Every structure is written in structure tokens, then in C-alpha cells.
Amino acid sequence: VTSPPTLEEYRERVERYLAVVAHELRTPLQTLEHFFAIVKQRIERAEVPSPELVDRATAQLRRFAKLIAELADTSRLGLGHALDVRLQQMDLRSVVESVVAAHRETVERRDAQRAGGVHSLVLEVHGDRFAVLGDAARLDQVVFNLVENALKFSPAGGEVRVVLDHDAGWHRISITDRGIGIPAAELPRIGERFFRASNAAQAGTGMGLAIIQEIVQAHGGRLDIVSTFGEGTTVMVRLADGGEP
Amino acid sequence: MTNLLLVEPAPDLQRSLVELLQGARYGVVAVRNGGEALRTLGTSTRPSVIILDVTIPIVGGADLAAALATDPRLREIPVIVLSTVCGQHRDLPPRTVAVLIGRPLRAEVLLEIVDRVVRPRHAAGAESQAEAG
Numbered sequence: 001v002t003s004p005p006t007l008e009e010y011r012e013r014v015e016r017y018l019a020v021v022a023h024e025l026r027t028p029l030q031t032l033e034h035f036f037a038i039v040k041q042r043i044e045r046a047e048v049p050s051p052e053l054v055d056r057a058t059a060q061l062r063r064f065a066k067l068i069a070e071l072a073d074t075s076r077l078g079l080g081h082a083l084d085v086r087l088q089q090m091d092l093r094s095v096v097e098s099v100v101a102a103h104r105e106t107v108e109r110r111d112a113q114r115a116g117g118v119h120s121l122v123l124e125v126h127g128d129r130f131a132v133l134g135d136a137a138r139l140d141q142v143v144f145n146l147v148e149n150a151l152k153f154s155p156a157g158g159e160v161r162v163v164l165d166h167d168a169g170w171h172r173i174s175i176t177d178r179g180i181g182i183p184a185a186e187l188p189r190i191g192e193r194f195f196r197a198s199n200a201a202q203a204g205t206g207m208g209l210a211i212i213q214e215i216v217q218a219h220g221g222r223l224d225i226v227s228t229f230g231e232g233t234t235v236m237v238r239l240a241d242g243g244e245p
Numbered sequence: 246m247t248n249l250l251l252v253e254p255a256p257d258l259q260r261s262l263v264e265l266l267q268g269a270r271y272g273v274v275a276v277r278n279g280g281e282a283l284r285t286l287g288t289s290t291r292p293s294v295i296i297l298d299v300t301i302p303i304v305g306g307a308d309l310a311a312a313l314a315t316d317p318r319l320r321e322i323p324v325i326v327l328s329t330v331c332g333q334h335r336d337l338p339p340r341t342v343a344v345l346i347g348r349p350l351r352a353e354v355l356l357e358i359v360d361r362v363v364r365p366r367h368a369a370g371a372e373s374q375a376e377a378g
Contacts, residue, residue: 026329026348027255034261037352041268053264060257110256 005192013194013206017074020205025067028060035060059106069141073211077193083211085135085218089242092130092139092171096164097123099143107151116156121147126165133242138215145208146175146235152202154179154232170222170238177234182227190225199229212237247363248272250292252282252309253327258298266296269356279309286312286319293363296355297338298327313338323362325355 005013035057039049073083100123111118132139143162150160154177163174182190182197189195191213196206216223219239227233249266253259254277266273274289276282282295297309313319324338329348337344343358 023329027258030349031257031261033349034258034265034352037356038261038264038268041265056257056260 005195010194017194017205017207020203021067021071024203024205025064028064028067031060032057032064056109070205070207070211073214074193074205074207077210077214083138083214083218085138085215087133087135087219090132090134090136090139092132092134092173092239093125093164095136095139096125096130096143096162096173099140099147100162102144103147103151111156119151119154119157120159121151122159122161124161124163124165126163130164130171131242132171132219132239134219134239135215139219139239142212142215142237143173143175145212146173146237149208150175150177150179150233150235152204153177153200167238170240172239173237175235176232178232181229181231181233182225183229184227187225187227191223246270246272247294248274248290248292249359250282250285250295251275252278252295252297254278254298262296265352265356266359269359271359282309283312291318292322294359295322295324295338296327296359297324310338313340325358325362327355 035053038053042049076083100121104121107119107121147160147162154160158178161174161176163172163176165172165174180199180201183199186195186197190197191209193210194206195210196204213223216237216239221237221239224236224238225233226236247270249271251259251262251266251273253262253275256277259275259277263273263275274285274292276285282297286292295313313322313324321340323340323342326337326341326344327350328344328346330346342362345355345358
């Protein structure tokens with residue numbers, strides 16, 4: 001059993017969080033500033049900006065919007081409010097498929113620029129009915145962030161496997177990477193607000209999993225994490241069946 | 246063409262800065278950290294200016310500053326430092342000509358500073374200023 005963070009630890013985490021958020025917000029903003037300057041340069045030369053350039057700028061805007069949404073969720077949780085989750089009958093499979101497709105597109109565009117190769121993102125679906133009572137936007141957020149984490153913490157060219165199946169009456173999404181893993185002693189704390197594993201070298205706010213956990217709980221579901229330090233992590237989300245779609 | 250060396254660790258930012266500077270008719274070699282910068286400086290043409298983002302602690306940044314200070318071949322290269330924090334940089338490279346603070350930093354400001362630093366070196370060759378538009 002882990003003890004809750006002391007007030008001092010918590011204060012340090014919040015301060016680090018604010019610094020990270022400020023930094024994370026600045027980067028897409030700066031890139032967008034460059035984007036408009038580049039577009040202006042091209043217009044002045046009577047050139048047409050490429051759709052690819054516009055796509056990249058749009059991706060930066062989404063990154064910005066995502067951070068703002070996370071900030072709003074963080075604030076709600078800090079004030080002790082529940083997150084805004086509206087349940088209705090929906091198909092989990094389409095959420096998982098669209099998230100994987102979105103990540104594939106990003107990965108192909110981004111990793112092509114990097115040494116080490118392109119991440120391989122594999123989707124397996126076993127079974128054919130995935131009706132849940134859920135909030136599609138929130139579940140999209142859950143799966144998106146989990147896949148993003150898996151990609152972020154696994155080496156370039158590594159494999160991330162997303163499996164959608166059924167397990168003992170639950171619908172189950174499992175996301176497995178062969179990345180850095182989480183130290184065993186820190187595993188129980190990983191869902192705490194602002195907590196970051198000691199081996200996490202990449203930038204991050206430490207709020208992603210805390211919010212995911214809240215969303216899954218608001219759906220009456222379960223979040224489980226299995227991880228081996230240095231070998232990889234599997235995160236599983238289980239959601240109850242939502243009846244006929 | 247005037248060549249610049251850009252040291253920028255954030256991939257998205259690096260790419261947009263390269264396009265911005267190329268759009269202003271500069272030749273740009275981009276690297277992610279001080280170590281890569283040193284390797285590049287050892288092998289390719291000497292850049293007219295180095296643009297160095299120190300927002301994220303740079304691997305080998307201290308080595309880069311030391312090499313720039315001691316190597317007579319590199320000592321005279323002007324350096325433009327990009328940062329988001331004021332007054333935190335005690336170990337600035339010796340030929341730092343500007344520390345541009347803030348993000349978002351206006352693209353025009355960066356281009357103007359680069360232009361100003363580069364121009365005197367080309368003044369002797371009567372380089373036209375018409376390109377700036």
C-alpha cells in the first residue's frame with residue numbers, strides 16, 4: 001500500500017505541471033506562428049502553400065486544443081468535480097478504429113523525419129459486437145491518450161499493439177508497447193494526479209492517466225496496467241456491455 | 246547562399262523553422278543538440294550564423310559553448326540564442342549576438358535579426374537588399 005503524497009510533494013508536482021503545460025502550450029503556438037509566416041512568404045512569391053503544410057498546422061492546432069481540454073479536466077478534478085461524461089449507446093469498435101487510423105497518419109508523417117524507423121501500430125479485433133453505454137468523445141480521448149503514451153514511451157520503429165476483444169463479459173481494449181516500462185514500485189502511483197514515473201524522460205504533464213482513470217470509472221469500467229520495467233507496458237480498459245445498439 | 250546552422254531539439258519546431266528560414270532564402274542545416282552541432286561544424290561548410298534554442302536543456306550544450314569559445318575556426322561565428330526564460334543563461338556562447346526571449350517569438354523578429362547579423366558580412370560583396378521582401 002502506498003501512502004498518499006505529502007503536501008510538499010504535491011506542491012512540487014503542481015509547480016512542475018504548470019511549467020510543463022506552459023512549455024507544451026508554447027511549442028504548437030510557436031509552430032503556428034512560423035506556419036503563418038511561411039504562408040505569407042509563399043503568397044508573396046505567388047506560390048501555393050501545400051496541403052501538407054496546412055495539415056501540419058492543423059495538427060498543431062489540435063495539439064493545442066487537446067492541452068486546453070486537459071487543463072480544463074485537471075481544474076475540474078482539482079475542484080473535486082466529476083468530469084463531464086454523457087453516456088449513450090455507441091459502438092466501441094468505431095472509436096478504436098478511428099483513433100488507430102489517426103495515430104497511424106501522425107506516426108507515418110512524423111517518424112519519416114526521424115532516425116530509427118516508423119513505429120508499427122497494429123490493430124486486432126476479436127469478436128463482432130462492441131456496444132457500450134459510453135461517451136464517444138471521452139472514450140476517444142481515453143484510447144487516443146493511451147496509444148499516444150504507448151508510442152511515446154517505446155523506441156522508434158517499435159511495435160504498439162491495440163487489441164479489442166471480449167473478456168469474461170466485458171469489452172476489453174488492450175494497448176501493449178515494448179517500451180521503457182514502469183518501475184514496479186511506482187506502478188500503484190501511476191494514476192495519481194501529476195505523478196510521473198522516474199524513468200519518463202519524455203515531456204508530459206502527469207495528468208493523462210489520472211483523467212483516463214476518472215473517465216473509465218465514470219463509465220463503470222476498469223483500468224488495469226501491467227508493466228515490466230525495461231520491457232514494456234500493457235494498459236487494459238474494460239467496459240460493460242451496453243445492450244443492443 | 247548564406248548558410249545557417251539551426252540547433253533545435255523539438256522536431257515540429259525544427260521543421261517549421263527550417264522552412265521559414267529557407268523561405269527567406271537561407272541555406273539551413275538543422276540538428277537536434279550540441280553534439281550533433283559539433284559533428285556538423287567539423288564536417289560541413291562554416292555557417293554564417295548559429296541559431297541555438299536553449300529552451301530544452303541541450304545534450305552537449307556546454308561542450309558546444311566551450312568548442313565555440315576555444316576553436317579559432319568557430320570562435321567568430323555569431324550565435325543567436327532562442328529562449329523562453331529571461332536571465333537564466335550564464336554560459337552563453339562567446340559570440341552571442343542576440344538572446345531572443347519568449348514564445349511565440351514573432352517570425353519577422355527572428356528573420357530581421359538574422360538578416361542584420363548576416364548583412365555586414367555581405368556588405369563588401371554589395372549584396373542586394375531586394376531579397377528581404
